[in-house]
Amino acid sequence: MKMGWSREEIAARAARELRDGDYVNLGIGLPTRVVDHLPEGIDVVVHSENGVLGVGPSPAPAFEDPELINAGTELVTAHPGASYVSSSDSFAMIRGRHLDVTILGAMQVSKNGDLANWIVPGLVIKGIGGAMDLAVGARRVIVLMEHIAQDGSFKLVERCALPLTGRRVVDQVITNLGVMDVGREGFVLTELADGVTVGDVLARTGAPVAVRLADRPALRPVV
Numbered sequence: 001m002k003m004g005w006s007r008e009e010i011a012a013r014a015a016r017e018l019r020d021g022d023y024v025n026l027g028i029g030l031p032t033r034v035v036d037h038l039p040e041g042i043d044v045v046v047h048s049e050n051g052v053l054g055v056g057p058s059p060a061p062a063f064e065d066p067e068l069i070n071a072g073t074e075l076v077t078a079h080p081g082a083s084y085v086s087s088s089d090s091f092a093m094i095r096g097r098h099l100d101v102t103i104l105g106a107m108q109v110s111k112n113g114d115l116a117n118w119i120v121p122g123l124v125i126k127g128i129g130g131a132m133d134l135a136v137g138a139r140r141v142i143v144l145m146e147h148i149a150q151d152g153s154f155k156l157v158e159r160c161a162l163p164l165t166g167r168r169v170v171d172q173v174i175t176n177l178g179v180m181d182v183g184r185e186g187f188v189l190t191e192l193a194d195g196v197t198v199g200d201v202l203a204r205t206g207a208p209v210a211v212r213l214a215d216r217p218a219l220r221p222v223v
Contacts, residue, residue, distance in 0.1 A: 003195040004176035010144050012037040013193075014103055014174050017142060018044050025049070025094070025134055027104035028072035030144050034103055035076075047099060049130040051090045054082025071129065094130065094137040102138035104131065106145050106170075108160045111186035111207040113170040115143065116162035135166030147175035147204050154206030156180070156187060177201050185210050 005013065011033035018024060018034075020042040026032050035046050036057045046055035049071040056077035059065070064075045093099065108116040118131050135141055149155050156173065173180045178201055179191035188210045189201055198211055 003193075003200065004147075004178075005193040006176070008033060008037075009193075010174055010176060013179065014142060014144055015039060017172070017174075018042065018101060020044070022100040023047060023098060025099050025102040025130075025138065026055075026070075027102065027131070027134070028129070029105045031103040031105060032070060032072060032074060034144075047090070047093065048076075049087065049090050049094070049134075051085045051087050052076070052078065052082060053085065053090075053093075054079045056082075091130065091133060094133045097137055097139065099134075099138040101140045101142060102134040103142045103144060104134060106143045106155070106173075107149070108155050108157055108162050109143055109145075109170050109173055109182070110157055110160045111182070113168040113182045114160050115141070115165045115170050116160040117143075117165050119163055121163070131165045135169040140171050141166075141169050143170050143173045145173070145175055147177040147201075154204070157206040177204065180209070188212050190214055 007030055011030060015034050015037040016039065018038065023045045025047045026034050035055060038044055045053060047053050048055050052070065055070060056079045059075055059077050068076055068078060070076045104117060106115055106117040107120065115135055145155060147155065170182045173182060176193060177196045178189060178193045181188045181190055186208055187205065189198065190212055192213065202209055
């Protein structure tokens with residue numbers, strides 16, 4: 001039996017955090033998968049920094065439009081009524097705090113909500129993109145990531161060792177091991193992924209964790 005959620009299951013769990021009427025930005029990588037798992041019956045407007053307001057799910061084969069992409073250059077669809085604007089106008093929406101939620105990836109998150117997600121010193125990068133604007137411009141910041149780095153180091157830490165994207169900006173972290181809220185108490189474990197114990201989470205987190213598990217609806221199977 002596998003321990004924890006797959007990447008698609010992480011995205012599906014994140015989709016359950018969204019509410020009807022939310023305006024949401026989905027960061028590059030894993031967060032873009034959230035749009036494919038939005039619950040039925042809620043209307044969420046997905047924003048992309050490259051100037052699309054109303055991003056839809058991934059296109060089915062043979063229905064791809066090579067000119068319709070998100071900020072990560074992945075092919076997407078657009079819902080009826082979607083808008084297309086310049087990147088300047090798109091960032092004005094972010095900086096004007098018109099987004100309810102942003103869902104981002106991260107390399108480190110500290111117990112006080114500091115976010116490091118744009119550079120590992122010594123590695124070549126293309127640029128920070130919109131991460132800094134999103135981290136401070138959205139009303140709520142949710143981070144999706146693997147609980148442990150590939151080299152086995154902690155990603156949830158007392159203090160970030162990597163250059164920061166934003167200070168005290170993260171509200172919630174969803175990993176392959178479960179869900180943690182981030183606040184004045186630091187990390188608060190509120191939900192465990194399939195096959196995961198509290199001990200598994202504590203052993204893989206580089207900071208104190210308060211445990212406040214709540215009964216939540218089971219995750220729908222990802223197909």
